[in-house]
Amino acid sequence: MMEINPDYFLLCTGNNERTKWLMHQPGSGEAVSFEEQFRQHYTFLCTVAYYIVEDEDAARDVVQDFFLYCWHKRHIIRITHDFKSYAVRAVKNASLNYLRKSGKTQLEEIHVIEELTRYFPLEDKEEEEQRNRALWAAVSRLPEQRQRIFLMSNRDGLKYKDIAAVLDISVNTVKTQIKLALQFLRKECGWMARMISFIFFLSRF
């Protein structure tokens, strides 16, 4: 059972398929339909789930299940403050549960991943946006071939050997390019290098 808090309402205006379900946040006067809420947050929530499950389809399923849950509970769901932070928490929990149930991940690893989820995504919306912009700006400054290989691997999810086959280069070249890309991004995006400071305590698990 997901955790539900008071103050944030899903208001219903009927009971049939054509009904517009309004999510209303007291105080702000803002009301958006279920669909708008879905479209506004779906992509972001998928990246949150992906960070944990590292599988695109599983990430989509986790987020979809979360929205199905909201839909079924639309009469009674109440969320404090802000839909987004509630959704992030729910999707993180559901993603960790997915890992536990999938049986593919060791318990110790799940503990580490659970710790990591405290650092992504950021609570601050501005800083969150800023990191994305900085990242894409840095990626765009990578040399052409390195950028292409890096995106094929990190964005499109291709295996190193598949990239090698597509581009007709050696697997080692692919790995080297990705290594160099990561080292470059680390220098360009301050937050990547700063992660060392919080990771420190984790090594004792």
Add this chain to the structure above:
Amino acid sequence: MNLDNNEHDIDWDKLIEQLEDGQLPPDMTDAEMAALAAAREVQARLKAGRFSAEDGWQRFTEARDQRKGRIRVLARAAVAAAVVLAAGATWWTFRAQQPVAQLANAQPEEKVMLHLSGGRTVTLGQDSLEIQHNNIARIKARTDHLEYAAGSGQEQVTTMDTLDVPRGRQFSLRLADGTQVWLNAASRLIFPAAFHGATREVTVQGEAFFEVAQQAAQPFIVHAGKTEMKVLGTGFNVNAYNAQTTTTLASGKLLVTAGAAQMVLQPDEQAVLNSNGTLQKQAVEARLFTAWKEGDLFFEDAPLREITVTLARTYDYDFIFDDTDLERMSFTIDIRRPAVLQGVLNQITKSLQTVRFEVDGRTVHVKKQQ
């Protein structure tokens, strides 16, 4: 900060391997762990473009609306065999003689009625309507939902309002304390327009699902048949269509009493009060008993007889089994509830080749397939 000072703690080749296979071996240095975490974050951020909201919404609505559902037939072997033989023998003879079939797509005849304590009766089902606005309560109605909000008065309300839902319809309402109630077809709820006494008490006939607003100081009590349910903060279903009253708990905790007997229910437990007055507890899958209020039709290995009893109530039709053998055939169905009965009948005949439905006005004859 010197961004390079931990660079040499990192075995980049190892990291690159781990990034691909998703493993987190325990012998990583802090710096390696940090680098890996950062790399995972980069991946997640770069993936955003792979999760299109448009595609996500399409998938979501499909899952929500079709729920493809499971439709499974567990025909009793003997019946099935007999019917197959009969079907083979008589197929050609009867085929030509079948009259033009009627479809079971009529809307229910009766409307939902609200009887106010003052004696006024309001027919519901139209668009937004303000029914009452005084110091006891403000009552607003929409097509299939009623909302009560307590007025400024603090006097205890002793007279009751009654909501009558006929066969073929369902209705939901929000009581003055915020409690949500879903009423199934052929059901009635009797309740005060506002709750100012020591307890909040309502009476249900037929079937209802309650999502009770928690108020520790003012217990919520539901009367149904000879059962009484005291709510300890909770979502539950009450079915009192028959002499037997069945209470199923979906969430929270519930105290069920019947005369001197009482028991506490946990989620996925059910209390059954039999007509002989005994109260029994059993473990169940709560969704089987609450699916109706989500707009689903859900039966698991249920005899066709039992399914048609529910369909009769849900769609305001009567069923007659011309072949009583068919009553015991068991059937599993889990779909969004179709708008008209014909939608359900089609689903059943699609997977149960041995059954045929013949519609005559508001009566459906259940027959063996010829």
